[in-house]
Amino acid sequence: MLATLGVVLLRCRGLDPGAGVDAYLSSVPVLVAVAAALVAVRLVPWPLRAAGRLAARARGAVLFLGVARAGRGAPVALGPLAVLIVAVSTGVFGGVVTSTVAAARDRAATLTVPADAWLSGYTFSPDAQDALSRVSGVTAVARVWVASNRRLVPEAGSPSRQIGTARVLVVDGPAFAQVVARSGVEVDVPAALRAAARGDGPVPAVVSSQVATQVGDQAAVDVQGRLYEFRVAEVVEAFPGVGLGTERFVVLPWQALPEYEYTPIIPNRYLVAGDDIDEADLLGVADDAQRRRQAAVLGVEVTRTQVPASLQTWRGYREDLDRTGANDVLTLAFTAGVAGGTALAVLAVGFAVVADAAGRGRMLSRLRTLGLSAGRGRRLLVYELVPLVLVAALTGAAVGAALPRILGPTLGLSAFVPGVPVRDHLDPLVLASVLGLVVLGLVTGLVVENLMNRRMRLGEVLRLGEENP
Template sequence: MSVGGAVRRVRAYGGQFLLLAVLTLVVTLLISGVPRLVNRLAEQGLRAQLNSEPAARRDVSYTSEFQTASPVDSVMADARARSEALAEQMPPRLRSAVEEQWFSVDVAPARLVGPDLAARKLLVDLSLRALPGVQQAGTLVEGAWPNETYVPGRPIEVALDVDVARKLNLRPGSKLHIGNATETGLTDVAPVVVAGLFRPVDPANGIWDGLPPLQRITEPLGDGEPLIVVGVVAESALNKRAAAGWSVRSDWRYRLGVDRIDARHLDQLIDGLQQMQRSKPSTLTLTQGVDVPLRAFAAQVNAARTLLAVIAAGVLATLAGLIVLAATLAIRRRRAEFVLLRARGGAATAGARRSLAESLLVVPIAAAVGWWLGTLFPGAPDPTAPYAAAAAVLVTLALPMATLAVPAGGAARRDLVRVRPSARRLTVEVSLLLLAGLAAVLLRRRGLTLGEVDPLLVSVPVLLAVAAAVLALRAYPWPLLLVSRLAARTRGSVAFLGTARAGRSAVAAPLVVVVLAIGTAAFCAVVAAGVGASRERAAEQIVPADAVIRGERFAPDTVDELGRLPGVQAVTRVLLESDERLAVDELGTDARVAQTAVLLVDGSGLDAVARESDVDLSVPAALRTARPEPGPLPAIVSPAVAADLAKAGLDHSAFISVQGQRYEFRVAGTEESFPLLSSNSGRFVILPWQALPARNTTPVPTSLLIAGDRLDQEALRQAGDQGQERYQNTGAVTGKDRPIRATVDTRAGVRRDLGNGGANGVLAFGFVVGAVGGTVLGLLAIAFTVLAGARARGQVLSRLRTLGLSRRQWRGLLLVELTPLVAVSVLTGALVGAVLPLLLNPVLGLSAFTSGMPVRVAFEPSLVAAVLALGAVALGFAVTVEALNNRRLRLGEVLRLGEES
């Protein structure tokens, strides 16, 4: 029991201990390194998602109402003090994420008049703003900044953005007056002079993102309304205006830094935003939009982490099985040593103590090296040290426990399996099957919290794989027995001997490990295929064509113009309006039901575009075959709208407004969802455009669907903009404002965005690690399975070679014996991997990666090909391992030295 003796035994059995050390290293490496990689990928995904959003989306803003300040107060000093107080009141996680902060005080907009404005007949309201730091963020182009020294009787000095000033015909020195506009003129008039013009040093600087903006003119909402302009004044001037009774409003903005948001603590950050909303002062309005992208990303990360927990459970369970197999093989080779030790008077635990001493020399060092290598991976660490320590302890105890299982008697044949298992073993197996079934039912009924490592979730895949392996062990010897009997009646001994030995092989533990490994790889492949197919459906739901042009309103001839572009094969028009009210009659009597979205589609045109775009879209016959005829239009509605109409007795006749015209419709069918509508749209009415009755004015499209090859997005965008301009500038009434530019989305681009954004990197990493790791570990488990019976097969082959078995027959015998084992292992694992997604998919939350589209896991023909290819590779690998092992053992020496050599 000396240390020197343990060292000598480790050197003597170096190969076995090296294998155990490598497996230990891999386990602790995964425990230490994989969480770091996952955190790194999550951080990268979060940075990319936040950077793709406008920077102002990360602002948390407090705004007060316009009110008259106390004459003795300094509004700027109060705003500065409150800026720090509001920051201190933030939750700690949110306060640490604040990167920049600004505050400003605005005077309520008042009418601005002057000769320069009158020259262009401009109606302008000016808001005065004091903004600390503006002189450092802007560069003077002309004139000077407003003087900070207040001089009674001097006009209010204002600095304007240079582009804004030129549009208003203003320049340094322009003399103006500001006051409250009334029907009789201006009241409370004060002189104003333009002191200087500035240009931002960095237009993306958050100091310019306050509302109303400093860098542009705010257009009026209606006819006869003034333009809104913001000018910069000195703090002293604004304090005097506030003291004079002018209404002021304060604004405090805090911008969250992209690099300061930790992907591991998104839930705490979102909770902090909710807490701020609940605890905000009643006199302030809190505005923030950062929680929307954070919630979307958190949902993806939580779903990815849940899936990774399932994959990690399979991989680690496979590694644990390999460690058990390695320890069993090592002890089996030394069985005679431990039996002799007991025969010489050693205690029952003498062999276990010897194995423990040997393990302590190898396993802790390997575990420490694996942990250290894991710390070299990029990314923030997780508190996984206790798990690594527990794994090291369990691996260290693997050899001693295997030693205690060595039979005290002499050697006995271990290549036979009883046709009738013992009552104890049968009880264990039945209990295992019942436990696996019960766990699966509980998981489906109870559900789980995404993002957390649920013990039930990680145990169900392992239990089901073990249960499937047990069933396979009990089932597969029977068909082999039948085949062996049939082979006994044929000429030749290869088929008979091979099937007979395959039916008697003792492969319980190795087969379980193979099923675990292959099941994990198949699970990843099936789920990845399901997510990919669901993304395709989501892209088709968003863009049910090759491309879609969206805008405000397009001229009717835009369809013909698009049809002339190169590569365009078909075009159809679409009109979508949201929040329309249903009416009882043509006069517009409210039906007293909730608002709904209305979608107009040309049924035959939509069907043609979908067909040309290879989109799997079944246009309802009511929309496709509708024709102009008297009576209500046939409409497809959502179930919620159908229920409301039926309750109100309007399912056969109801009215809805479309671009100012009211159309009668009847319910011709219901659909849960329809393309071009959001996935969470639960209320909609779809009308056939080609069946609309003739009216004085006809609807115009708001979107255009295009089918074609090699479409030029810029050409499509230009055609859409021209169509919008023609609509604006033709007809009885023309618009004066340029419409918002048209946007072009392609189905391929939407599909690409769904697969690249957010936490997709974490998801893809889990799929790759699970598929590759499961396959590699499965092949390694098959090698263990082959080595477990290698010596017995070597003895049989030695005798048969002595009796005249040729080398070709020997290879055939190996192939016949190993094929059933490999086939059962791979097929059972593949079956487990295909069934697990059906069981776990409802609780994994993978719809976060498919734009809300439910992930449907279905049979994939490619999986069959992959399983067959994997089976062929596994069989070839098994035969190669067996051949190399027989060459190393030398079959003649196996026969001479005896069974336990």
């Protein structure tokens, strides 16, 4: 009841940082984990008892004894099971939140720099792409023209009937796809841009939902002073290269636009793919291309560019996101949660074995006098622990993975990611870590039991035919 009420209040009101720390609402994730642990403690003995009846038909007594002890609610099945569920859920919750933020930051970096590098300038000469391709480390280059507040009109023949403005991105579709493939970024270049070819009629375009609602199926947009008609081929919420948070944009395929001798489209950006790119050389070549273009326009030699070229890399932008002060807080909090959950899980298994060490020792003493080997004695503990540790791991993993979705925006993860929606992301490594935790718990149980048996001098008890009290 406390956990359910806390989730409802948290989703309705959220946390108000200005009102101080609300101890109840801040503890909702732990309350949810404790509630799940209490339910699991009540439900687990039933299927284990059914499994015990099946194990009774198997050959040998070890499997039956292990499952039966787990199903009867031995100390390992009560308090330590609940603690183990809370520990696993805490660790998984921290892992899911961390991976969710990391995935959102990857998307932000890709939307901002959809290649290994993003070269910006004022205007480049038409031959700049060939010169940039020869720079050491560069494997692919795609020309881009981008500008904001470009006119949108119903058709090219009605330039005065403006229906709004938008940010326009003109990109060479096939070259863009090649750069993306060689950069290894997660960008899906729409087929409308890749397959578009020059011909009669409007060119296919990728537009935002706000532009699509306003222009309908067809319109025209201003590109460097000339109106180009386009038809809406695909509607998306975001597109790499137009900028984070841009709600009105039009993306046109460069290779499909008609070329005009006296008013060609001149690139002001380049997408670059490559490994170990010589950045200084790349910027030098870019500025040379800018000076050649300005000299051609002005008719005089230019020794200094109006806007020096700048280079932004995907890796550099991504690292900048990780260097924010908020990231330090996030990393500390959730790394501590993962580490603390792991340590608590191992301690829970260890204390569970210690709690019943005396009873298990007496049972092993009797069984060994009947011929039970030391190896089968260890197997007995494994059979007792495996069902409970698996239940705790699965329950804790389910709760930890569900908590970010249950709590929703109240976690405030958007503060750690600029301009992109935060979507729940479950890293496969988190699931693998849960399996690793199961193995670690079993190993811990075996080690603790071995130490307890040595302390109780089980071997001497067997030789004397006595039992420890």
